Amino acid sequence: MADSPEVFFLPSEPGSRFLLYHPPAADVAPAGSIVYVHPFAEEMNKARRMAALQSRRLAAMGRAVLQIDLLGCGDSSGEFGDARWSDWIRDIAAAVEWLRKKVSGPVGLWGLRLGAALATDAARMADLAIEELVLWQPVASGEQFLGQFLRLQLAAEMLTAGAAQSGVRELRAAVAGGRVLEIGGYELNPDMASAIDGFRLADGAPVVRRVHWLEVSAQPEPAVTPASRRVLEAWRGAGLDVRAMAVTGEPFWSTLEITECPALLAATEASLRGG
Numbered sequence: 371m372a373d374s375p376e377v378f379f380l381p382s383e384p385g386s387r388f389l390l391y392h393p394p395a396a397d398v399a400p401a402g403s404i405v406y407v408h409p410f411a412e413e414m415n416k417a418r419r420m421a422a423l424q425s426r427r428l429a430a431m432g433r434a435v436l437q438i439d440l441l442g443c444g445d446s447s448g449e450f451g452d453a454r455w456s457d458w459i460r461d462i463a464a465a466v467e468w469l470r471k472k473v474s475g476p477v478g479l480w481g482l483r484l485g486a487a488l489a490t491d492a493a494r495m496a497d498l499a500i501e502e503l504v505l506w507q508p509v510a511s512g513e514q515f516l517g518q519f520l521r522l523q524l525a526a527e528m529l530t531a532g533a534a535q536s537g538v539r540e541l542r543a544a545v546a547g548g549r550v551l552e553i554g555g556y557e558l559n560p561d562m563a564s565a566i567d568g569f570r571l572a573d574g575a576p577v578v579r580r581v582h583w584l585e586v587s588a589q590p591e592p593a594v595t596p597a598s599r600r601v602l603e604a605w606r607g608a609g610l611d612v613r614a615m616a617v618t619g620e621p622f623w624s625t626l627e628i629t630e631c632p633a634l635l636a637a638t639e640a641s642l643r644g645g
Contacts, residue, residue: 419630423635482623508601582613
């Protein structure tokens with residue numbers, strides 16, 4: 371059985387970052403370590419339950435897990451609207467460095483949604499020496515993701531005013547022109563919007579040994595999306611060992627109530643064990 375998690379703050383400019391460390395179980399063989407990269411905005415809070423469940427299960431199978439609240443998120447220092455994509459990449463690198471000092475063996479990254487995109491971008495840096503990636507429902511197109519996030523503002527306008535006061539095109543133009551938008555209680559700064567908008571998973575393969583790609587589908591016979599298959603083909607063409615699968619479940623990162631997806635937890639463990 372894994373030990374209780376350790377909660378602490380890691381000094382990092384500006385301020386500090388909140389971390390939750392799950393040590394590996396003492397009664398199993400060590401299996402390296404992994405950093406969890408949470409998703410964007412409110413998806414982070416909706417996914418906390420699943421992240422905690424998977425972290426405990428990975429620790430029980432001998433893998434140390436480090437959960438980090440990125441700059442401006444959760445209990446870490448800073449404001450969400452002040453964070454930049456590059457800040458979050460540096461936070462991931464700092465978490466990896468801390469783990470290497472704490473635990474021996476290979477280090478991996480595990481990300482959900484936009485956190486999976488961030489993890490992939492970090493793993494493109496050869497000097498970070500990431501062994502493997504675990505990608506939950508990865509965002510393949512930042513442009514599409516940004517459009518979906520902006521639509522939240524349109525939905526809010528319809529609820530309060532009975533009709534949307536603008537469109538996605540207008541909101542894109544506003545943020546491209548330097549305007550900070552508040553969407554769902556989160557400030558979206560132009561630099562972050564630009565970084566998200568220009569990100570594509572297929573643009574470059576991560577420098578890792580293996581990728582575990584897992585998706586959740588409401589279909590009775592789940593399958594990865596066509597957009598995902600295009601990325602997978604590009605990565606496999608680059609020589610990457612990619613294990614991809616889809617499981618049946620709800621999109622727990624966006625449901626109104628906090629939900630779980632047991633099939634995803636089990637599939638992640640099976641993939642990491644080589645099953």
